[in-house]
Amino acid sequence: ISSSSNSISTSSSSISRSSSSSISTSLLLLTAVSAYVEAFDVIVSGPVAQYVSLSQQIGGDVQKHADMMKQAFSDQRKLLVTASSSQKPSDAVLTTLLQPVSKAIQQVQAFREQNRTSPFFNHLSAVSESVPALGWVAMAPKPGPYVKEMQDAAMFYTNRVLKDYKEKCVTSLPVSCLRVQVSCLVFLSSGTRPMWTGSRPTSPSGPSCRATSKSTTPPGGGCPPPPPPGPPPPPQDLSGPTGGDSGASNRNALFASINKGSDITRGLKHISDDQKTHKNPTLRNQGAAVRPGPKPFSSSPRPTGPAASTRTLPPVLELEGKKWKVENQEGAQNLVISNTELKQVVYAFKCNQSTLQVKGKINSITIDSCKKMGLVFDDVVGIVEVINCRDVKVQVMGKIPTISINKTDGCHVYLSKDSLSCEIISAKSSEMNVLVPNKDGEFTELPVPEQFKTIWDGQKLVTTATEIAG
Template sequence: MDGYNMTTLMKRLEAATSRLEDLVVVAQGQSSNQWSSNIVGDSVKTSAADTPAMATPGAVATKAPVSDIEPSGSIPASLTALNGKLDTLVELSKAADLLVGEQAVLFKNAAEEANKIVLLASRAQKAEIGSQDFMDLLKPLADKIAAVVDVRESNRTSPATNQLSTIAEGVPALGWVSTPAPADYVQDFKDSAQFYANRVLKDNKDHGEWVKAFLSYLNELKAAVTNDFSDGMKWNANGKPLREVLSADTSSGSSSKASTSAGGPPPPPPPPPPSVETLTAAASKSSTPASGPTGMAAVLADLNKGTAITSGLRHVDRSAKKEAPKAPPKPGGLRKTKPSATAAPPAAVARKPRIELENNRWIIENYVDEHEIVIDADLSQAILIDNCQQCTIQVKGKATSITITKCAKTGVLVYTLVSGVEIINSSNFGLQITGTVPSLTIDNSHDGAVYLSKEALDIDIYTSQTAAINVNIPTGEPGDYDERPLPEQIMHKVVGAKISSSAVNAADK
């Protein structure tokens, strides 16, 4: 081959590589997604089967037989049309606050991942919700949603905490891809975001456009899923099994990466949006695939099962009893120990989990990611739940009281109590009452959801130093709730020689 032909071939290879990199981008328009999927699929087949023929210019354009190409699938135009709103939201967020701008970029990444799930589902046969393949499909999205929420959790003292909370409360709406009723799912989280959006409008009147942009995106997302996904995710009856589609997607990302380094000349700079290889790398980063929803999503999912929550629970029988030599503490109380003057600060190591009955008090402590704990209690027993993370605990029978302290992302299902429930120094908790409980005390805790039964509507709720606590009141059919936020502001007035105080309910403004 003469020098002229070799130079021409190298230029054509470089141009083809550049096109592939520009096209393999998630959440572009509907036509670009179809075109990108076909070209990436072709490049994988070409790199695997036609590598020896790469010495001739014609081999670059060689296309695999149509029967061997995976169905490309597509993203409805109603979803791709929202990309412009995401760009607007990111621009307004950066102008409002640096942290809000960073969080908005992560929100956009999560939205693009949701669109990618739609694309992959349109290529695959229907997978059972809860199956391992289905969870592997959702894991990258769950990770990106968690990253958005973590921005709020790590910056609660930021002046922009209301803006961060607005996005953090709204981002779970992108999980509509996992539900059979997407429109209602989006609406629920839009309502949660609205609570903090109202605070933004109250405290920062110049952020009205930002609030409008975020809520408008959620409204149009609801309209899009109502129009195209009214019954849930759309699958391809003639497609391949989901496992094959996921494997092919990972392989295409690897092949695209390899093609950019082949042939000698330096690769062109990557395009600004994230590529498929970047997105799939996050999914393959962990060697152990996720077995289901994680964090608060798992807690709420367990609580929403109602009576079905008892399936698969591990029963703790009387053999777990341990008679303590000391006198039993008061129900609901915490044992205080005086630290040694020379003792070093406690190391951040995991303590051994345990479930024990000491005299008349059950102690459940130090559990992490455990969702199969059930306790049989009676009238003479109190329950202490301490330092549990991402757990679901069920208390059966009629107990005296329950104290929940230093727990995070933990849900507790309660039947009936003689005294009440105390929640102290906890966050992201869930409490469901299916019987009657006289009182609930929440102290120095935030981000909690309380679900009442019709028999527990006369409960007395006391709060101190709390934030983002919502009480769900049953309405109509079983499982239907009306969510009401607890007031966080107190207004004080001087009336004569006395102080008159009243709660300020932001939801009623």
Template sequence: MSVAGYEDLLNGPVKKYLELSQKIGGDVAAHSKLVEKALQIQLQFVQKAANRSAPANQSEQVSLLAPMSAQIQQIQEFRERNRGSPFFNHLSAISESIPALGWVAVSPTPAPYIKEMNDAGQFYTNRVLKDWKEKDKIHIDWCKAWVQTLTDLQQYVRQHHTTGLVWGKTGIAPVGIPPPPPPSMPIEDVSLVINDDRSALFAQINQGEDITKKLKKVTSEMQTHKNPALRAGPAPFKAPAVTSIKSVLPANAPIDKPSVFTRDGKKWLVEYHKGENLVIDNVEMNNVIYMFRCQDSTLTIKGKVNSIVMDSCRKSSVVFDSLVSSIEFVNCQSVQMQVLGKVPTISIDKTDGCQMYLNAESLNVEFITSKSSEMNVMVPKANGDYSEYPIPEQFKTTINQNGLNTTAIDSLG
């Protein structure tokens, strides 16, 4: 089923993307041939996984991943060799998002990784849409086809490889090898890699209006999109050797990198902060906030944004007005959030300790949790106090004539 599902993907949006690339021609057509080869390599990898057991060790897995890693590198190097191309934004859209194929080495949640790479590529597809919407509709269709390709890939992985690549004879996913990191994004004032080989401020979250005191503010002089003097061209991507792949660091690992607080297009990057209060107040609804490996820090977001991701943070808090889609906690320890407006979805994965303060507008929120503990929801009461409810961590499963029946076990203490 997993092989057939991947073949359906190739015969659907991938085929459309390839056809449109050939119609556009030039560098786009040549680039698409490299992408097609990468997808075929991945199909062969999925077929192989369906008929064998998982690699016995890291060395064997690295060897299996080598052809795919090399092909991804070729795709990205093609962009770097053709920086003067009239289709540079097309090439960049593919190069920034093609690391999504590294989902085969991600566990236990490969689907969100694909979405992150898809979002990274849309920074450039939006540029293509802007440049070509009045000139040639085929470029608009091309963007839609590629975005749909990665969207369908995410759905395929969510259906067939929910917690990581499934190996035919063992049914388990390899652990400890992250996918090839994405290329450096063209951030004007600093070169970053979002998926780098990468949290007691809880009293502060209940301060009310006082929480905004002593906050750092991003001024217009600090914003690269308003200050051309701060801009610098993107650094060429250099793919690391396969043998240099490192394990993903846990949330309690020491922070030994310089802090990052910047904006790249629709993305705000808040990384490696320790013991700080930060604020973002000039946001737009399509903005995405990514908070990575912060400790003992509080981030306040004023205005409505699309989504927030708190990744590998420890003893940290986030306060925000409203979200269009969701807030995600991944690999965190002892974190808190407070919504002042509305939030549709809260996703918690591999997180120990998550305190969520809701607002009256957000009582219809949906919680999606996996491999997490100590999750508590604070629901506002009419008198202004909160009622605390724990999200179940234990479940009881019984067998009946229709299969399995699973119910949550309420906490008794």
């Protein structure tokens, strides 16, 4: 009985040591994971939580949009937790792991497009333009500049919101909400540095990370173990001659030839005058005909692979809900939208060498990615936007409060007498002209400044438009 008791106590001690070792190992793993996502948790519990709280106070579309952003950050954190305990995945596996985050980003952007008539459209646009920053985990090796680029992309609509509420109240909820949303990107840009090791946020000592189905996932969770290593390479054969000996002999022969001095030319063959091509035109022509060597460049095009099939989308002119869709119009000069209502909007996309006339009073008009497009409309109560276009002409017959020109080369705006108080906002555009009507019915063409001068007056930056003479 005594020996049995001793063996039992010895087994208990070993079991206790084994359990203690496994528990300490688990604690180290959890500590590593917690330390790894700590920087991201600071962002989620700080600016993101404040942004969601302010959005709930605003309510409506802003609250719904914020809930989608909260889900996107949640999916991002799950990805970071998985990556912190796994080895660096391949690009194909990374694409599968990024699908939840990518789906959340698309949902945020689609919500903005579905609510273009929302009173908070500029607010939704600012958030939608910045949400691709969550794709920083796929940007190697420095994700910080990419996040900063997405922050700059959202600044256009952010400034719109600040302008809209400037005269009302600077401390209003929409302004405060957007300021916090911008701070989320600032924290994310700086917070990616401690989360980024090597080329992606992974654990070199963790298991291999694979995109597998639920049925193949091990019961303990996490990624499946890596495959066993292959056989070692065969031993190198050192019995044969090495490349170093042949290289040394070649170098010795080269230096020996150089050290000959003037005697190095004694081995050259003498060429008589009748064998020289520059003194014998007949020999030159014959030599050109039989001269070996690579073929000269041919003017015929080099054969390429099968040409990519160009897909031509059908033209569209229809009313879908509250949106008039005008898409893929080619050379259509008599496009007319009539029987309009105040709540409706017009969206023209990829129309070339076409003319669109909008009759009646409408909410807003957007022209996107069009070339040589003409737009004539009566009254717009909101805004007319020209984005990513070239050689566009816009004519106002009635009233319009604001015209926005963004990323456009060549835009002529014809104002009416009732729309002379219109505000024209431009960014990243060139060759813009505004035509103002005279008393005799003619138009005076005035260019929109494209070059600016900024100076420091001791307290702030002062920017003025510059005029180029010539």
